Amino acid sequence: MPRGPKLWVPEETPWTSESTDGLYLCEFVEVTIRITKGSLAGQFVRLRHWQGDLYCDILRLNPETGRRRYTTYELWIPRKNSKSLLGSGLALDGLFDEMGAEVYSCAADKLQAKIVFQEVRAAVEQSPELLAMLKVYRDAIECPSTGSVYRALSSEAFTKEGLNPSRVLFDELHAQPNAELWNVMNQGSGTREQPLIVALSTFGARMGSDGNDSLGYQQYRYCKQVLAGEVDDPSFGCRVYETPADADHRDEANWPGANPALGDFLRVEDMRDRCQRMPEADFRTKRLNIWVYALNPWLPFGSWAACTDEREIPDGTEVVLGFDGSFSNDSTALVVATIGETPHLDVAALWERPLTAEHDWRVPVFDVEEAIRGACRRWQVREIVCDPFRWARTYQILESENLPIIEYPQSPARMVPATQRFYEAVLNKTLTHSGNADLARHIGNTTTKTDARGTRVDKPKGSAGKIDLAVAAVMAFDVATVTPTKVELRMAWA
Numbered sequence: 001m002p003r004g005p006k007l008w009v010p011e012e013t014p015w016t017s018e019s020t021d022g023l024y025l026c027e028f029v030e031v032t033i034r035i036t037k038g039s040l041a042g043q044f045v046r047l048r049h050w051q052g053d054l055y056c057d058i059l060r061l062n063p064e065t066g067r068r069r070y071t072t073y074e075l076w077i078p079r080k081n082s083k084s085l086l087g088s089g090l091a092l093d094g095l096f097d098e099m100g101a102e103v104y105s106c107a108a109d110k111l112q113a114k115i116v117f118q119e120v121r122a123a124v125e126q127s128p129e130l131l132a133m134l135k136v137y138r139d140a141i142e143c144p145s146t147g148s149v150y151r152a153l154s155s156e157a158f159t160k161e162g163l164n165p166s167r168v169l170f171d172e173l174h175a176q177p178n179a180e181l182w183n184v185m186n187q188g189s190g191t192r193e194q195p196l197i198v199a200l201s202t203f204g205a206r207m208g209s210d211g212n213d214s215l216g217y218q219q220y221r222y223c224k225q226v227l228a229g230e231v232d233d234p235s236f237g238c239r240v241y242e243t244p245a246d247a248d249h250r251d252e253a254n255w256p257g258a259n260p261a262l263g264d265f266l267r268v269e270d271m272r273d274r275c276q277r278m279p280e281a282d283f284r285t286k287r288l289n290i291w292v293y294a295l296n297p298w299l300p301f302g303s304w305a306a307c308t309d310e311r312e313i314p315d316g317t318e319v320v321l322g323f324d325g326s327f328s329n330d331s332t333a334l335v336v337a338t339i340g341e342t343p344h345l346d347v348a349a350l351w352e353r354p355l356t357a358e359h360d361w362r363v364p365v366f367d368v369e370e371a372i373r374g375a376c377r378r379w380q381v382r383e384i385v386c387d388p389f390r391w392a393r394t395y396q397i398l399e400s401e402n403l404p405i406i407e408y409p410q411s412p413a414r415m416v417p418a419t420q421r422f423y424e425a426v427l428n429k430t431l432t433h434s435g436n437a438d439l440a441r442h443i444g445n446t447t448t449k450t451d452a453r454g455t456r457v458d459k460p461k462g463s464a465g466k467i468d469l470a471v472a473a474v475m476a477f478d479v480a481t482v483t484p485t486k487v488e489l490r491m492a493w494a
Contacts, residue, residue: 001050001239003260008052015056021068022056029055029089032129036122050260051082055089057237058198067194070237072186074173074199074223077241079286080270081261083200084119087169090198091120091150092130094167095141098193101148101166106185108175110154116171117152155181168197174204174216174285182215203242203289207445207465217291242289249284249301250275258289293444294460298470299426304443309432313338313346319379321348322476323386324468325368325394332363333442333468334371337476339382343425345473346434348375352466369394376403385479408475416454418478431477442469 008030010023017023026047033045047055054075062069077083087105094103105120107113117139124130124141135142141150148166155177168185176182185197201216208214213221223238225231247254255271256262262271275283281297284290313319318339325332331352338344349371353361375381385408388395399405408414425431433439445465449458457474459467 001241001260002053003050003241003256003262004048005264006049008047008049010052013049013053013056015053018061019063020056020061021059022052025055025059025089025093026052028093029085032127033085033089033092033123034126036119036126042126045085048261048264051086054086054239057239058090058196060237062234068196069234071195071235072197072199072237074201074219074236074238076201076203076220076223076239076289077260078202078258078289080266081241081259082265083171084116087116087171087198087200088120088123090167091169092123094196095134095143095148095150096146097148098166099146099148101143101146102164103148103150103167103169104163104165104185105150105152105169105171106181107152107154107171108177112171112175113152113154116169120150153181164191165197166192166195170197170199171201172204173199173201173219174214175201176215178208179215203285203291205285205295206291206293220291240289243284245290246305247288247290249280249288249290255288259287293441293465294447296447296460297444298446298448298457299423299443303426304433304440305435307426307429307432308435309344310435311344312434313344313379315378317379318382320382320476320480321372321375321384322472322474322479323372323384323391324472324475325386325391326363326468331466331468332368333472334368334375335439335469335472335476336375336379337473337480339480342430342432343477343480344432344434345439345477347436347439347469350438350469365394369398372398372403373401383479385475387475406479408479410471410475412451412453412456414478415456415474418474419448419456420454421481422474422477425477433473439469439473442467443473446470 008026010026015023029045030047031044035041035043035045058070058073060069061067091103091105094101105113105116107116121136121141124134124136133143133145135144139151142148165185170182173182199219204216205214206217220240222231223240226233226236226238227240241258241260243254243258252268259266262268271287274287279296280301281292281295284301285292313336320337320339322335322337323333331350334349336346336348351363351368372384381404383404383406385406386395387410388407395405445459446457446467447460448455457467457470459465
C-alpha cells in the first residue's frame with residue numbers, strides 16, 4: 001500500500017474519472033479544506049499520494065455499471081495518520097453527493113461523537129468557500145442547496161430507527177459496545193442511490209464484554225478474509241495498516257508498516273516519546289495496530305512467549321496440580337507444574353462454556369473429578385492446590401480417596417506474594433511452559449488489581465475473558481517452588 005510524504009499528483013496515478021469518483025473528492029479537499037491545528041493552520045490541505053489513492057479506492061467505480069463499487073469500506077489505521085482529515089473530507093463530500101443526503105458520524109459514546117463533529121465543523125468554519133455553501137449549527141451542518149444535513153450519533157443515542165443515511169463515517173469501530181448501531185446504519189440505506197459506510201478505526205481489545213470477539217475484531221477478520229480471497233464480497237472494500245502481532249513494539253523497524261505518515265507529519269521523535277510514556281497495550285493498539293487481549297496486560301510483551309519450551313512432562317514425573325474452578329458461565333482449569341528450580345507448566349485440562357451453549361450450561365463436575373484422578377495416575381502428584389470456594393464437596397471426595405488436596409484460598413495474603421514470584425520468574429526465565437494456546441490466552445486476558453494489600457492477578461472490570469488457567473498456573477508454580485506441606489499424603493497411583 002502507498003505511504004510516505006510524496007504529494008498527490010493525479011496525473012501520475014492510474015486513476016481516471018471512469019474508474020473512480022475519488023478524483024473529484026481529492027480536488028474538493030485541496031481547494032476547500034484548510035488545516036485547523038498546528039503551525040500550518042489556515043493553509044490548504046495538500047494530500048499525500050497515499051491519502052489521494054485511498055480516497056480513489058473508497059469511491060472506486062464498477063466499470064460494468066458506472067456506479068460505485070463499495071457500499072461498505074473499512075480503514076484500519078493508527079492514530080496520528082490523518083484519520084480525522086480523511087473522515088472530514090468524506091463527510092463534507094457526502095453533503096453534496098445527492099439531494100436530501102443524510103450524513104452521519106458515529107462513535108461509541110457522546111463525547112467521541114462530539115469530537116468527530118467538531119473536527120468537521122472546524123474545517124467548515126475555517127473555509128470561506130465552505131461557509132458560503134453550508135450553514136453551521138451547534139449539532140448539525142446543513143447544505144441548503146441540496147437539502148442535505150450532517151449530524152453526529154453515538155451508541156448511547158436513544159434511538160436510531162427511522163434514519164435513512166446516505167453516507168456514514170464510523171469512528172473507532174473497535175470501541176463500539178455492541179453491533180446495534182453498526183447494524184442499524186448498515187440496514188437503513190435501502191432507498192439511497194449510492195449509500196456508503198466508511199469505518200475508520202484503530203485496533204483495540206480482541207474480546208468484547210460478552211466474552212466473544214469484539215465487533216471491531218470481527219470486522220477486522222472479515223477484512224482479512226476478503227483481502228485473502230477467502231470471501232467474495234464485491235461491495236466490501238478495506239485497507240489495513242498493521243504491525244505483525246508478534247512484533248516487538250519497541251523496535252523502530254516495526255513502526256513504518258502501520259503508519260503511512262511516519263517520517264512526514266507523524267514524526268519519529270513523537271513515536272519514540274509515546275513508546276516510552278504510553279502504556280504498552282495502548283501503544284500497541286493505537287500506534288501500531290496490534291490487537292491485544294487486555295488493555296492493561298499483566299505481563300510485558302514477549303515475556304511469556306520467551307519462556308516457551310514445547311516439551312511434554314513425562315509420565316511419572318513429580319508434579320504439583322493447580323486447580324481453579326467455577327460452575328457456570330466461566331471456565332475451570334487444571335494446570336500441572338514440575339518441581340524444581342525451573343518449574344515447567346502445562347495444561348492438564350480445561351473446561352470452558354462453549355459460545356453456542358445455553359445459559360444454564362454447567363461445568364461437568366464428574367468429568368473434572370475424573371480428570372484430576374487421571375492426572376494423579378499419570379504423574380506422581382505431590383500436591384493438588386485449590387481454592388475451596390464452591391468446590392468443597394469435590395475436595396472432600398478426592399481427599400477421602402487419599403489424593404493430596406491442599407487448600408489454597410485466593411486471599412490477598414496468598415495471591416500477592418504468589419503473583420510477584422510468578423511475575424519475576426517469567427521476566428527472569430526461571431520457569432518454562434509448553435506454549436499451550438489456551439494458557440497463553442488466559443495469561444493475555446489477565447491484568448492486576450492493586451490496593452493497600454498489594455498487587456495480585458485479576459480480571460479486567462466488565463471483561464468476560466477467561467483467566468482461570470493463569471490463576472491455576474500462579475497457584476501451581478507457587479507451591480511447586482516451596483517445601484511440601486502434606487508430604488504424608490503423597491502417593492503414586494497405579
